[in-house]
Amino acid sequence: MIVSLILAGADTVASGAMSIDIWEVIRNGLAILSLLAGLFFVLGGTLGVLRLPDFFTRLHAAGMTDTLGAELILLGLIIQEGFTQLSLKFFLVAFFLIVTSPTATHAVANAAYQAGLKPLLGKYKAPDPEDIGKEG
Amino acid sequence: MEHMMAYVNLGAAFLILISMAMMLGRLLIGPTLYDRLLAVNSFGTKTVLFLCVFCLVIGRPDGVDIALLYALMNFIATIAVLKYFRYRALDVSLLKSHITKGEGAGK
Numbered sequence: 001m002i003v004s005l006i007l008a009g010a011d012t013v014a015s016g017a018m019s020i021d022i023w024e025v026i027r028n029g030l031a032i033l034s035l036l037a038g039l040f041f042v043l044g045g046t047l048g049v050l051r052l053p054d055f056f057t058r059l060h061a062a063g064m065t066d067t068l069g070a071e072l073i074l075l076g077l078i079i080q081e082g083f084t085q086l087s088l089k090f091f092l093v094a095f096f097l098i099v100t101s102p103t104a105t106h107a108v109a110n111a112a113y114q115a116g117l118k119p120l121l122g123k124y125k126a127p128d129p130e131d132i133g134k135e136g
Numbered sequence: 137m138e139h140m141m142a143y144v145n146l147g148a149a150f151l152i153l154i155s156m157a158m159m160l161g162r163l164l165i166g167p168t169l170y171d172r173l174l175a176v177n178s179f180g181t182k183t184v185l186f187l188c189v190f191c192l193v194i195g196r197p198d199g200v201d202i203a204l205l206y207a208l209m210n211f212i213a214t215i216a217v218l219k220y221f222r223y224r225a226l227d228v229s230l231l232k233s234h235i236t237k238g239e240g241a242g243k
Contacts, residue, residue, distance in 0.1 A: 069185075117168060
């Protein structure tokens, strides 16, 4: 009897009231914040890979920001999904990314260093606009 | 609320796609081999992110399994390509005692 009353009450709350659930608003706001931060890092890292002058600086941009950006985007997806099986899978993806991405970055850096690729040292000079096409 | 989050996810997927296209630029113009390898690795990470976000957009959670698989395959592929370009063969043991001095380090 009591259980059925509680269930009926829950049903009217869930279906009848059209008011906005405050917890859902907070959850979605946090998810949007996390997604935006992750997108900022991903796009910034990509821009760094395109524009930085040297292999090791490019590696820095890609390795650092990709790890953090991926984790933030997956955190945003987990927050907006809640405790479901899908968010467990998102968590697994985030776990594997946070294990493998720095390892791969380290392996690429080590291989390039062993192969004799030297970092660009000294003061940075902006490339002359006239000989931009020749270098690449 | 549901519709708004779907639009947010769609925008995120679109921005990740733009980022992937920019990473393809580094893949094409990269001066050294390692630049290209770095671009491929980063492109794979972004593919995983795009799959995860896009699965939520279209409402079919099957693709997250593919994203999980892709994250692992991406790492293994990077290590395999690095090993191939170091030793010019894939059936070399990575233990140090098997490497004879002066040989194999592909400089």
